[in-house]
Amino acid sequence: MSKELLLEANHIYKSFSGIPVLHDVHFDVRRGEVHALMGENGAGKSTLIKIITGIYTKDAGQISWEGKPVEINSYQDCLNLGISCIYQELSVIPPLTVAQNVYLRKEPLRAGLIDYNKMNSMTQQLIDLYDFPLKPTTLVEDLGMGQRQLVEILKGLSNDSKLLIMDEPTSSLSGKEAESLFGIICKLRDQGVSIIYISHRLEEVYRLSDRLTILRDGKNAAVLEKDEIIPKMVIETMIGKEMEEVDDSSKELRSDEGPVCLEVKSLTDSANRFRNISFQVRHGEILGIGGLIGAGRTEIVRAIYGVDKAASGEVLLDDERLDPNPALSISKGIGFVPEDRRKQGFIPLLSTVKNVALTNYDIIKRTGMAIDENDELELSKKAIEAIDIRPADPQKEVGTMSGGNQQKVVLGKWLVRGLKLLIVDEPTAGIDVGAKAEIYSILDQLASDGVAVIVVSSDLQELLRVSHRIIVMRKGGIVREFKDETVTQAKILAAMQGVEEGEKR
Amino acid sequence: MKKIDWEKMSKPIILVGAIIILSVLRPQSFLTANNFANVLWSVSVIGIMTCGTVFVFLAGGIDLSIGTLAGLSAITVVEIIDKMGATNASVIIGIIAALCVGAFAGMVHGLIITRFNIPAFLVTFAAQSVYLGLSMVITNNRIVSAREPALFTSIGSMKILGFPLPIYLMIIIALISWFSLSRTTFGRDIYAVGGNPEASEISGVHVSKDIVLCYVFSGLTAAIGGIVLASMTQQGMASTGSGYETQVITAAVIGGVSLLGGVGTVPGCIYGVVIMGLINNGLNLMSVPSTQSGLVQGVVIIIAVAFDALQHQDQSRKKVKRISEQIKGTASS
Numbered sequence: 001m002s003k004e005l006l007l008e009a010n011h012i013y014k015s016f017s018g019i020p021v022l023h024d025v026h027f028d029v030r031r032g033e034v035h036a037l038m039g040e041n042g043a044g045k046s047t048l049i050k051i052i053t054g055i056y057t058k059d060a061g062q063i064s065w066e067g068k069p070v071e072i073n074s075y076q077d078c079l080n081l082g083i084s085c086i087y088q089e090l091s092v093i094p095p096l097t098v099a100q101n102v103y104l105r106k107e108p109l110r111a112g113l114i115d116y117n118k119m120n121s122m123t124q125q126l127i128d129l130y131d132f133p134l135k136p137t138t139l140v141e142d143l144g145m146g147q148r149q150l151v152e153i154l155k156g157l158s159n160d161s162k163l164l165i166m167d168e169p170t171s172s173l174s175g176k177e178a179e180s181l182f183g184i185i186c187k188l189r190d191q192g193v194s195i196i197y198i199s200h201r202l203e204e205v206y207r208l209s210d211r212l213t214i215l216r217d218g219k220n221a222a223v224l225e226k227d228e229i230i231p232k233m234v235i236e237t238m239i240g241k242e243m244e245e246v247d248d249s250s251k252e253l254r255s256d257e258g259p260v261c262l263e264v265k266s267l268t269d270s271a272n273r274f275r276n277i278s279f280q281v282r283h284g285e286i287l288g289i290g291g292l293i294g295a296g297r298t299e300i301v302r303a304i305y306g307v308d309k310a311a312s313g314e315v316l317l318d319d320e321r322l323d324p325n326p327a328l329s330i331s332k333g334i335g336f337v338p339e340d341r342r343k344q345g346f347i348p349l350l351s352t353v354k355n356v357a358l359t360n361y362d363i364i365k366r367t368g369m370a371i372d373e374n375d376e377l378e379l380s381k382k383a384i385e386a387i388d389i390r391p392a393d394p395q396k397e398v399g400t401m402s403g404g405n406q407q408k409v410v411l412g413k414w415l416v417r418g419l420k421l422l423i424v425d426e427p428t429a430g431i432d433v434g435a436k437a438e439i440y441s442i443l444d445q446l447a448s449d450g451v452a453v454i455v456v457s458s459d460l461q462e463l464l465r466v467s468h469r470i471i472v473m474r475k476g477g478i479v480r481e482f483k484d485e486t487v488t489q490a491k492i493l494a495a496m497q498g499v500e501e502g503e504k505r
Numbered sequence: 506m507k508k509i510d511w512e513k514m515s516k517p518i519i520l521v522g523a524i525i526i527l528s529v530l531r532p533q534s535f536l537t538a539n540n541f542a543n544v545l546w547s548v549s550v551i552g553i554m555t556c557g558t559v560f561v562f563l564a565g566g567i568d569l570s571i572g573t574l575a576g577l578s579a580i581t582v583v584e585i586i587d588k589m590g591a592t593n594a595s596v597i598i599g600i601i602a603a604l605c606v607g608a609f610a611g612m613v614h615g616l617i618i619t620r621f622n623i624p625a626f627l628v629t630f631a632a633q634s635v636y637l638g639l640s641m642v643i644t645n646n647r648i649v650s651a652r653e654p655a656l657f658t659s660i661g662s663m664k665i666l667g668f669p670l671p672i673y674l675m676i677i678i679a680l681i682s683w684f685s686l687s688r689t690t691f692g693r694d695i696y697a698v699g700g701n702p703e704a705s706e707i708s709g710v711h712v713s714k715d716i717v718l719c720y721v722f723s724g725l726t727a728a729i730g731g732i733v734l735a736s737m738t739q740q741g742m743a744s745t746g747s748g749y750e751t752q753v754i755t756a757a758v759i760g761g762v763s764l765l766g767g768v769g770t771v772p773g774c775i776y777g778v779v780i781m782g783l784i785n786n787g788l789n790l791m792s793v794p795s796t797q798s799g800l801v802q803g804v805v806i807i808i809a810v811a812f813d814a815l816q817h818q819d820q821s822r823k824k825v826k827r828i829s830e831q832i833k834g835t836a837s838s
Contacts, residue, residue: 307707327709336707344707347700349767358697358708361690370688 005067006031006163006194007052007083012061014047021047022218025061029163032192034185036199036209040238040460044218045198049165053078053085084156085165092151094141098134099123101151102158126154130187133180146177150184157193164188165196170204171294182208200292202231202497216240231499232490239460239489251464255484258283260319261452262421264304267313273299274476277313281421281452286443288467289456290492296476297456298339301423304454305329305336317420330359335414339425339456341403345410348399352389353380355398356413363417383412388438404435411439415446422446425456440466460489474498515812516761516776523783531790540786542668548756548782549671550575550730550737555753555760555774556675556682557726560719562757563686565699565766566618566625568720571727571753573636574610575746578603578731580640583651583741591653599657603728610636611724615717633750640743648742651735661737671733675778678726683771695719699766755806756781781806 007029014022022044029035039045050056052063054072063070065081072078078085092101099120100107108118123136132150134143140151149169156164166185170178185195185208199205205212212229214221214237222237262281269275274296281287291297303310306324315322317332329336338344346355357364357376364379365372380394387408389401398409407427414422424443428436443466447453457463463470470487472480472495480495527535534540554571561568582599589595614632618625651657663670686692694715697705706712730749735741754764760777762769784805788798 305707326707327711330709338704338707343701344703346704347697347767349700350696354693354696357693358705358710361693370684371690371693373688 004031005029006065008064009048009052010062010064012048012051012063013059014044014051014056015059020218022051022058024219025215026220026223027213029194029196030211031162031194032189033210034189034195034197034208036197036205036212037215038198038202038205038212038234038238039215039221043215043238045215046167047218048215049085049167049196049198053083053165079159082160082162083165084159084161084163085167086149086152086156086169087167092140092148092155095139097137097139098143098151098154099136101140102126102136102155104155106158123154123158126158130154130157130184130191132184144174144177146173146181149173149177149181153184153188157188161193163194163196165198167198168200169197170199170201178204202234202499205229205234206231214238231497232494235490235493235497235499239493251467252486253470253483254468256282256285256468258285258450261285261317262304262454263314263316263319264300265314265316267300267303267310267315269296269299269303269476270309270311272476274303274473277478279471279478279481281454283420283450283452284447286447286453286455286466286468288463288470289454289473290458290460290463290470290496291473292496293458295473295496297473298425300473301336301425301454301456302338305334305423307336307338331362333418333420335359335417335419335422337407337410337414337422337424337427339429341407341410341429346398346406349397351380351395351397352384352409353377353394355409356380356383356416359413360417379416383409383416386415387412387442404431407431407439408435411442415442419446419451421452421454423454423456426458427455428457428459428462436462460492463492464489472496516773519812520776520780520783523780523787527783527787527790530787534790535786538667540790542672544779544782544786545672545675546669547785548778549669549675550733551749551752551756551781552675552775552778553671553678553733554726554730554749555756555778556679556771557729558723558753559682559757559762559769559771559774560686560695561625561723562762562764563695563699563766563769564716564719565702566716566719567754567764568611568614568629568723568727569626569750570610570614570629570632570636571723571730572746572749572751573633573640574607574724574727575731575734575749576741576743577610577636577640577643578607578728579735579741579745580643580649580743581606582657582732583649583735584643586651586654586657587649591651591657593654593656596654596657600732603732604725607724607726607728607731608721609724611720611722611727612717614724615720618720619713619716637743637747640745644741644743646743648740650740652739657736658739659736661733661735661739671737674729674733678729679771679775682722686771691715691718696767699768701767752781755810758810759806 005028009025009027012022012025025044025048027048037045047056051058052072054074054077057073063072070081072081093104102123103119107114108122109115110118120136127134127136132154134147134150134154140148143151153164169181173181189195197205197208206229209229210226212224212234214234216238259282260280261283265278267274267277277300289297299308302308304315304324306326306329315324317334322328322332347358353376356379360379365375377394384392384394389405389408389412398406411427427439443453443455455463455466464487470482470492471478472492474496479498482491554575558568558571582603585599585602586595589598610632614628617623617628660670665673686695694705694710697708697710698712698715702712731746734745756777757769757774758764758777759780760769760773760775762773784802788801793801
């Protein structure tokens with residue numbers, strides 16, 4: 001690896017509607033290195049990448065490529081320079097062959113027609129060069145996720161890319177597939193290709209990266225050489241050491257004495273996304289579930305509520321065994337706020353009235369078969385009042401509201417009925433600070449009214465803010481339970497990552 | 506002064522406009538009670554079928570089989586009457602059998618679509634051929650006539666207060682559909698399923714069961730349409746009802762039903778049906794030769810639908826703008 005700089009970004013500033021997202025950020029990549037970019041959600045990683053790839057324009061700053069200043073104004077500019085981005089959501093087209101995908105929109109021609117022989121042999125050359133386990137004529141739909149990722153990488157390499165940007169490349173891969181991807185990343189590096197590697201999984205980062213840049217709150221927190229990378233320190237840098245003593249980075253957990261509301265006994269998934277999960281939640285308790293994306297948190301709560309079926313294990317609500325499905329769960333007093341609000345949370349074309357009514361028809365008055373529309377409206381007004389949706393227009397289509405208000409509708413429909421247990425998955429993702437605070441206080445209120453609450457969250461601050469007790473999941477199992485003790489963000493993060501405290505690499 | 510909501514007003518304006526134009530062009534023949542009854546009578550079968558199939562559209566599906574299913578139901582009823590010697594009892598049995606055929610076919614469509622997760626378009630398109638083929642086999646591709654008994658022929662021709670019975674049937678079915686869609690939990694669930702099936706499932710809606718019921722209702726109204734058609738024409742043959750699915754889809758779309766699901770009302774459908782009746786009637790009164798009427802009808806329908814789409818486009822543009830602002834807002838947080 002040479003020390004020659006391939007890409008250099010200096011004094012980058014960017015703000016959205018007046019809120020600074022990047023502040024005087026410096027970032028550089030050497031030729032032939034794997035450079036990891038890390039930081040918590042909202043630290044500015046994706047904004048920085050989007051500036052480098054021309055999707056956002058920077059407010060100020062300078063980007064140099066191979067020593068010369070450049071302006072990158074579109075993704076095409078970035079491709080022309082030799083930068084390729086491999087996105088989390090793959091852009092390969094399943095019904096086409098590997099070669100057709102790699103040379104999409106730049107097919108070699110002969111007499112105006114696509115020269116498939118040439119295309120296949122060119123693809124084969126690339127495959128040989130990097131020794132990928134692929135064949136040019138295989139259909140992409142017959143490939144696993146890991147191999148599709150390789151096709152995506154090949155596509156980047158066919159542009160003569162000198163820099164590959166990989167954003168969470170292992171998030172949808174199995175352990176074996178990830179392993180082979182790591183091998184290929186090392187091979188690419190040895191061939192002189194530079195890689196920017198973005199991942200939440202620290203273990204991968206430690207293993208692969210030659211250097212590491214950490215962003216925090218839109219600023220440079222550290223740039224570390226390979227031998228300076230120490231897991232515990234990285235975590236502390238990401239969270240911000242000086243915040244260690246501040247109120248919201250640590251919390252005295254408590255133990256609730258109420259009767260057990262929900263008991264889960266060795267719940268196991270048929271697709272092995274979680275196994276042998278047992279825990280209890282008491283009335284009046286807020287249980288936080290932490291873990292990385294893909295640790296199995298969402299899958300567990302979906303199984304408890306009954307959206308998905310667990311392969312084995314038991315769910316007991318107030319000592320009554322349930323074979324859960326959503327309709328039954330609702331009738332038994334369980335509420336559920338799903339992870340993906342837009343896709344799973346509400347019906348965009350329907351008004352607040354009808355969205356609130358959807359789970360509450362059992363408590364709305366009727367004359368014969370006809371719904372009492374006044375009672376229906378009253379119920380939605382109750383929900384709006386309970387959760388303070390502004391403007392309070394019950395007839396407004398939920399799809400046209402702000403993210404915060406949408407989430408309030410999704411949560412609000414549970415507040416108008418008697419709940420025993422409320423499960424919320426990423427309750428405040430993508431919503432503003434004000435609405436966040438309101439949602440927290442509603443969760444607190446529910447708990448003090450004796451409702452058991454389960455909060456799944458990737459936001460550590462949130463987990464600490466709301467939870468009475470915290471369990472941490474990793475790779476489909478519960479690895480740590482925090483109760484009756486002082487817990488810090490660093491401790492939770494360490495458990496999420498499988499790093500024990502004090503352990504040095 | 507309150508601003509006029511053009512989107513809400515466009516339908517009445519077009520309807521009144523069409524009536525005025527036709528009144529001016531053909532004052533003698535158009536503006537008669539008899540002609541109005543005629544317009545409604547001519548679209549009553551389409552109306553009956555649209556009010557049933559709209560459930561399927563709202564749930565996000567499509568039913569292309571209703572035309573030939575109406576044919577199969579028509580043949581079921583006329584064959585039974587024929588075989589049982591045209592007694593009154595045979596009429597009752599025939600009608601019940603035809604209704605069962607329609608409901609059963611609908612149930613099969615719904616089950617295949619939900620269990621095997623096959624697009625409704627494919628399932629009902631294939632079913633269309635199956636019913637046409639079945640009708641041909643049963644009738645040996647002959648016309649089965651049913652001029653007797655009066656109990657049967659009166660369904661299509663009997664008049665109450667000057668209006669033929671099929672118009673009342675259309676109104677009754679429209680009221681049932683309208684009531685169940687707007688005032689029952691089943692109807693609310695249908696809109697939710699069409700708007701976002703995943704969120705509906707999580708909200709405890711029995712999505713698959715509801716979808717099957719929609720197809721059952723669609724099949725049932727196709728059967729009613731077939732029975733009425735057989736009675737009106739006093740015969741049944743394999744091609745009875747063929748092509749009605751296109752007319753039903755057109756009427757629904759003119760009436761503001763989205764084929765993507767979740768949007769549309771029964772009054773809208775009735776509006777669409779009546780507009781189609783007026784177009785046909787107008788062409789008739791202006792003695793447009795039948796060789797040309799199909800062409801003119803098609804063009805008029807495209808204009809009507811484009812006009813409607815234009816307004817929605819305006820709305821959806823606003824929506825896109827709002828959403829993109831929202832995304833920017835999220836990115837900044």
